[in-house]
Amino acid sequence: DAGVTQSPTHLIKTRGQQVTLRCSPKSGHDTVSWYQQALGQGPQFIFQYYEEEERQRGNFPDRFSGHQFPNYSSELNVNALLLGDSALYLCASSLGTFNEQFFGPGTRLTVL
Amino acid sequence: SQQGEEDPQALSIQEGENATMNCSYKTSINNLQWYRQNSGRGLVHLILIRSNEREKHSGRLRVTLDTSKKSSSLLITASRAADTASYFCATPPTDSWGKLQFGAGTQVVVTP
Numbered sequence: 001d002a003g004v005t006q007s008p009t010h011l012i013k014t015r016g017q018q019v020t021l022r023c024s025p026k027s028g029h030d031t032v033s034w035y036q037q038a039l040g041q042g043p044q045f046i047f048q049y050y051e052e053e054e055r056q057r058g059n060f061p062d063r064f065s066g067h068q069f070p071n072y073s074s075e076l077n078v079n080a081l082l083l084g085d086s087a088l089y090l091c092a093s094s095l096g097t098f099n100e101q102f103f104g105p106g107t108r109l110t111v112l
Numbered sequence: 113s114q115q116g117e118e119d120p121q122a123l124s125i126q127e128g129e130n131a132t133m134n135c136s137y138k139t140s141i142n143n144l145q146w147y148r149q150n151s152g153r154g155l156v157h158l159i160l161i162r163s164n165e166r167e168k169h170s171g172r173l174r175v176t177l178d179t180s181k182k183s184s185s186l187l188i189t190a191s192r193a194a195d196t197a198s199y200f201c202a203t204p205p206t207d208s209w210g211k212l213q214f215g216a217g218t219q220v221v222v223t224p
Contacts, residue, residue: 004154031210033210033211033212035212035214037152039152040216041216041217042116042200042202042214042215042216042217043155043200043212043214044214045210045211045212045213048210048211050210055210056210056211058211088152090154090155092155092212094210097210100145100157100160101157101210101212102157103147103154103155103156103157104154105153105154106152106153106154108152
C-alpha cells in the first residue's frame with residue numbers, strides 16, 4: 001500500500017517563473033492538504049482540497065493555487081516565483097477533513 | 113503567528129536518556145498532535161491526544177495535555193540514535209482537522 005507520494009523531489013526555478021508540484025494521496029484517502037515549510041520553521045498551511053474544491057485556505061497570496069482531480073490527486077501551482085518561495089512543500093492526505101493526516105516526503109523548491 | 117510553540121528549540125542527549133519537550137498553544141483545541149521529521153523530509157504522525165484526555169502512551173512515547181495551561185509535553189524514554197529528529201506539535205481548528213497549525217519544533221540530537 002503506497003503512502004503519499006510527491007513529485008518532483010527537488011526543483012530549481014528562477015524568479016518570475018511558474019511551478020507545478022504534484023501529490024498522490026494514500027490509497028483510500030480523499031482529502032489533500034498542502035503546507036510550506038521554510039528552513040528551520042514549522043510547516044505553514046497553504047490550502048486543503050476535498051471533493052475537488054478548495055475547502056480551507058491559509059494566509060497565502062493568490063499566486064498559490066491548486067487543483068484536485070477525480071482520482072483525488074492534487075497539484076500545487078505557484079506563479080511569479082519569489083526568492084522567498086524557496087521551501088519544502090509538503091502534501092498530506094486524509095480520509096475526510098476530521099482524520100489524521102499522512103504526509104509525503106515533500107518537494108524541495110529552490111528559487112534563484 | 114504560530115499556534116504552537118515548542119520548547120526547547122534544541123535538545124542534545126545521550127542514548128538511553130529521556131528527552132522531554134513542551135508545547136504551548138493559544139486557542140481552544142479539540143486535539144493536539146505530535147509529529148516527527150527526519151532531516152527535512154516528510155512528517156511522521158506520532159500521537160494524538162484529545163482535549164478530554166490528560167495522558168497518553170505509545171511505545172516509548174508519553175504525551176500529557178493540560179488544557180487549563182494550554183500546554184502539552186512529549187517524553188521519549190530510553191532514547192536511541194534513531195530518535196534524532198525535529199519534533200513538532202500541531203493543533204487543528206475545531207471546525208476541521210485540515211488546517212494544522214505547527215510550532216517551530218524542537219530539534220533533538222541523540223548521541224551514541
